[in-house]
Amino acid sequence: MGPERIRLSGITKAFGALKANDHVDLTLHAGEIHALLGENGAGKSTLMKILYGLLRPDSGEIRINGRRVSLPSPQAARAQGIGMVFQHFSLFEDFTALENIAIPLEGRIADAGLRAQVEAKARHFGLAIELDRPVHTLSAGERQRIEILRALMQEPQVIILDEPTSVLTPDEAEALFATLDTLASEGAGILFISHKLEEVRRLCSRATILRGGKVVAETDPRAVSAAELAALMVGEGVLELRPAGEHALGAPMLQLDGLSVAPDGVHGVALQAIHLTVQAGEVVAIAGVAGNGQSELYAALSGEGGRVTSGQVRMAGQDVTRRDINARRALGAAFVPEARLGQATLPQGPLSENVILSWHATESLGRWLLDTVRIGTVARNVIERFDVRTPSPDPLAAQLSGGNLQKYVVGREIERKPQLMIVDQPSWGVDARAATHIRQTLLDLAAKGAAVLVISQDLDEAMAMADRLAVMHGGHLSAARPVSALSRAEIGLLMTQGESPARGAA
Amino acid sequence: MSFNLALVPRREISLFRQVLTPVIALVVALLIGGLIVWLMGRSPAKAFDVFLREPLTDPWALQEVLLKSTPLMLISIGLIFCFRANRWNIGAEGQFLLGGIFGGGVAIATHGLSGPWILPLMMLAGVAGGMLYAAIPAALRNRFGISEILTSLMLVYVAELLLDYLVRGPWRDPKGFNFPQSVPFTDAAQLQPLFEGGRLHSGFVLALLAVIVAILVFKRSLFGFAVKASGEAPRAANFAGFNEKRITLVVFLISGGLAGLAGIIEVSGQVGQLRPGFGQGLGFTAIIVAFLGRLSPFGAMLSSLVIAVLLIGAESAQVSLKLPFDLTRFFMGLLLIAVLAGESLNRYRLEFRKEPA
Numbered sequence: 001m002g003p004e005r006i007r008l009s010g011i012t013k014a015f016g017a018l019k020a021n022d023h024v025d026l027t028l029h030a031g032e033i034h035a036l037l038g039e040n041g042a043g044k045s046t047l048m049k050i051l052y053g054l055l056r057p058d059s060g061e062i063r064i065n066g067r068r069v070s071l072p073s074p075q076a077a078r079a080q081g082i083g084m085v086f087q088h089f090s091l092f093e094d095f096t097a098l099e100n101i102a103i104p105l106e107g108r109i110a111d112a113g114l115r116a117q118v119e120a121k122a123r124h125f126g127l128a129i130e131l132d133r134p135v136h137t138l139s140a141g142e143r144q145r146i147e148i149l150r151a152l153m154q155e156p157q158v159i160i161l162d163e164p165t166s167v168l169t170p171d172e173a174e175a176l177f178a179t180l181d182t183l184a185s186e187g188a189g190i191l192f193i194s195h196k197l198e199e200v201r202r203l204c205s206r207a208t209i210l211r212g213g214k215v216v217a218e219t220d221p222r223a224v225s226a227a228e229l230a231a232l233m234v235g236e237g238v239l240e241l242r243p244a245g246e247h248a249l250g251a252p253m254l255q256l257d258g259l260s261v262a263p264d265g266v267h268g269v270a271l272q273a274i275h276l277t278v279q280a281g282e283v284v285a286i287a288g289v290a291g292n293g294q295s296e297l298y299a300a301l302s303g304e305g306g307r308v309t310s311g312q313v314r315m316a317g318q319d320v321t322r323r324d325i326n327a328r329r330a331l332g333a334a335f336v337p338e339a340r341l342g343q344a345t346l347p348q349g350p351l352s353e354n355v356i357l358s359w360h361a362t363e364s365l366g367r368w369l370l371d372t373v374r375i376g377t378v379a380r381n382v383i384e385r386f387d388v389r390t391p392s393p394d395p396l397a398a399q400l401s402g403g404n405l406q407k408y409v410v411g412r413e414i415e416r417k418p419q420l421m422i423v424d425q426p427s428w429g430v431d432a433r434a435a436t437h438i439r440q441t442l443l444d445l446a447a448k449g450a451a452v453l454v455i456s457q458d459l460d461e462a463m464a465m466a467d468r469l470a471v472m473h474g475g476h477l478s479a480a481r482p483v484s485a486l487s488r489a490e491i492g493l494l495m496t497q498g499e500s501p502a503r504g505a506a
Numbered sequence: 507m508s509f510n511l512a513l514v515p516r517r518e519i520s521l522f523r524q525v526l527t528p529v530i531a532l533v534v535a536l537l538i539g540g541l542i543v544w545l546m547g548r549s550p551a552k553a554f555d556v557f558l559r560e561p562l563t564d565p566w567a568l569q570e571v572l573l574k575s576t577p578l579m580l581i582s583i584g585l586i587f588c589f590r591a592n593r594w595n596i597g598a599e600g601q602f603l604l605g606g607i608f609g610g611g612v613a614i615a616t617h618g619l620s621g622p623w624i625l626p627l628m629m630l631a632g633v634a635g636g637m638l639y640a641a642i643p644a645a646l647r648n649r650f651g652i653s654e655i656l657t658s659l660m661l662v663y664v665a666e667l668l669l670d671y672l673v674r675g676p677w678r679d680p681k682g683f684n685f686p687q688s689v690p691f692t693d694a695a696q697l698q699p700l701f702e703g704g705r706l707h708s709g710f711v712l713a714l715l716a717v718i719v720a721i722l723v724f725k726r727s728l729f730g731f732a733v734k735a736s737g738e739a740p741r742a743a744n745f746a747g748f749n750e751k752r753i754t755l756v757v758f759l760i761s762g763g764l765a766g767l768a769g770i771i772e773v774s775g776q777v778g779q780l781r782p783g784f785g786q787g788l789g790f791t792a793i794i795v796a797f798l799g800r801l802s803p804f805g806a807m808l809s810s811l812v813i814a815v816l817l818i819g820a821e822s823a824q825v826s827l828k829l830p831f832d833l834t835r836f837f838m839g840l841l842l843i844a845v846l847a848g849e850s851l852n853r854y855r856l857e858f859r860k861e862p863a
């Protein structure tokens with residue numbers, strides 16, 4: 001192990017009555033990849049924001065390379081050689097990748113000199129990026145690579161990655177791990193936050209585990225099993241997914257007939273004549289590598305966007321191709337979009353107000369004046385039933401930890417008792433227990449007769465939940481087939497090569 | 507070696523700081539204003555007296571303050587709808603003029619008639635005029651994606667010229683010695699004082715009503731929520747199915763309607779006839795008012811009163827101290843800068859940096 005890079009001792013941070021960090025100690029050495037684990041809301045992001053100068057600790061000390069420092073701002077942290085990749089992307093949508101990389105580099109602009117440097121760095125770490133594309137045209141994986149490259153440009157000695165893999169495909173994640181291995185071997189210390197314990201065990205040599213803001217253990221993750229790690233995080237065993245019992249399937253709730261959609265932006269993917277049926281009572285999953293048309297599909301399904309060029313979307317038997325999202329909700333549909341902050345929720349609105357976003361179309365929330373009592377009750381029910389950990393009774397959406405916000409959003413939609421539930425990435429950044437909880441709720445919803453469509457990049461999740469599974473590739477959707485009849489190898493092939501025409505679509 | 511100044515975000519803002527900021531901003535603006543008055547060779551103490559103490563203590567002047575605040579309140583309340591939704595209606599002045607023209611048109615057409623229906627009809631016509639005029643930039647934005655900032659601003663000049671044309675042409679008072687002005691309105695077309703011997707009319711009550719309704723709309727209504735959502739997080743508003751174009755149109759109609767109402771109230775309650783320049787730039791001043799009030803209806807009510815005090819104070823300062831009226835404009839700008847700077851320094855702190863050149 002190399003020399004000590006970071007030593008945090010006795011870090012405490014309270015938000016009102018809630019202690020997000022409670023006397024946390026942590027050390028990081030050069031060349032080490034150190035995992036920071038804990039359930040949603042355990043205080044991982046808070047601790048890392050303190051180390052990156054975004055939050056001021058109430059007490060405790062930070063030592064970098066043995067010297068005690070105070071970090072009043074991210075600039076100060078960067079000057080000390082600390083870089084961070086955030087849980088929620090922090091890129092400017094209208095700027096190009098190169099411009100985004102230039103922004104935090106004080107005194108630099110996106111010129112040829114910078115481009116050469118960035119390209120060299122990208123090559124060295126095997127990060128493929130098209131530097132001139134505006135960020136809003138990029139997939140999550142590509143955005144992630146910009147964030148990482150941006151952090152790397154400052155030659156950091158310590159890099160913090162807050163749930164970097166939750167939006168990555170397996171291949172992208174592998175590539176990231178290779179990058180991190182290279183970095184560590186060159187002497188950087190890496191702090192890595194993830195809810196995917198298998199990858200933690202594959203990558204990290206040490207792990208600090210937080211629970212309720214306190215350090216509860218420090219172990220070598222390779223020396224214990226994933227189940228043991230999970231137990232340390234949540235205090236007890238993780239739930240097992242209970243398959244829904246036998247139940248009859250009902251009428252088709254969602255039908256796509258030859259749906260073609262124009263690409264979303266210059267570098268989007270056009271959807272080509274998609275056929276899919278989801279019946280009441282079943283769970284259908286759409287697997288596939290991100291950026292193969294999933295966002296266009298979601299937008300066309302929800303009616304939030306997606307320019308349909310031909311074909312039809314039918315919900316509960318009715319043609320809704322040209323109807324808006326609320327008309328679709330009125331037919332019993334509910335939607336969980338990919339971005340929980342800023343799309344599924346109003347960041348600066350309290351959770352109670354955020355109920356209105358999806359409820360106002362179908363529920364009576366008061367005629368002239370909003371029925372704040374009812375809205376508050378709904379929010380409280382969601383918080384309670386979905387075990388959303390909140391810092392105060394009715395916090396702003398932006399004050400929730402990432403996983404807890406996801407639980408809230410899914411819960412809010414399920415509380416509407418939908419007949420058709422369409423979920424884009426159900427368990428993004430959600431801890432193992434909560435992920436199981438969300439998946440279980442969706443299975444139960446199907447068992448009670450709703451049609452459920454899950455778009456997921458997480459193949460394990462897709463396979464664990466779905467009755468039938470289809471794969472998206474290059475804007476084409478393979479025929480949905482029973483999961484029991486599919487092997488991982490087959491799915492992998494579909495994900496990388498699409499459906500061979502010989503096999504044909506059903 | 508070069509120095510530069512950087513704004514570094516503060517991570518936490520204390521409540522104390524938030525409360526104190528507007529107060530300090532006001533004090534700083536007063537000090538700078540006093541300094542300028544002193545440099546112009548007048549007594550700052552006297553100016554303070556004329557600008558602030560008199561309008562607030564003399565009952566007659568106090569009425570004038572409330573009268574002056576009426577259009578400011580109405581227009582700024584409307585503007586808050588636009589600004590909260592992140593739509594930029596800079597043309598309230600034009601909508602104000604059109605309200606006066608439409609309502610005044612009714613008064614001119616019914617000249618010589620009497621009846622209690624005339625005033626309400628004028629008010630409705632004023633609202634309609636402002637709405638129609640505000641619908642133009644909204645429609646251009648919705649249909650062609652043209653920036654509403656430019657179109658709404660440009661239409662102010664069109665409105666001024668239209669007013670000019672009307673009072674010099676078709677609507678000129680034949681007995682008006684060729685002055686560019688319409689016939690004086692009859693009593694049936696003028697807002698009457700609320701109490702005997704006073705000047706304050708029911709327009710002020712309408713303005714207070716608008717404040718209360720706006721407070722309710724933003725605190726408790728679905729529409730208010732949709733406006734906020736659309737301004738703060740357009741993607742979330744889209745997820746909620748709030749139609750972006752409809753919101754654009756509606757917030758422009760509301761703010762145009764209120765500006766138009768303010769216009770006819772000014773014409774009918776203060777001026778008593780149509781003549782060029784009755785706008786007095788109130789539609790632009792209301793933008794400052796809306797921001798001074800931090801885009802909250804209650805704040806806009808308070809800042810309407812503050813600005814009205816300054817405007818009335820300025821009128822008497824012109825007479826008693828021979829201070830130019832533009833000094834007030836300057837002082838309003840100063841106040842806005844002080845408040846905005848205070849807000850920024852609340853959220854950011856200044857940092858000096860040394861850098862090797």
Ligand SMILES: Nc1ncnc2c1ncn2[C@@H]1O[C@H](COP(=O)(O)OP(=O)(O)OP(=O)(O)O)[C@@H](O)[C@H]1O
Binds near residue numbers: 020044045399400402
């Ligand atoms: N700005 C804030 N104001 C109030 N409470 C906050 C704020 N930021 C975080 N919290 C609270 O502090 C706790 C810890 O949050 P944090 O984001 O550190 O969790 P986390 O471990 O990163 O969780 P996740 O895995 O879900 O991302 C949570 O209960 C959260 O609601």
Ligand SMILES: [Mg+2]
Binds near residue numbers: 044402403
């Ligand atoms: Mg987090």
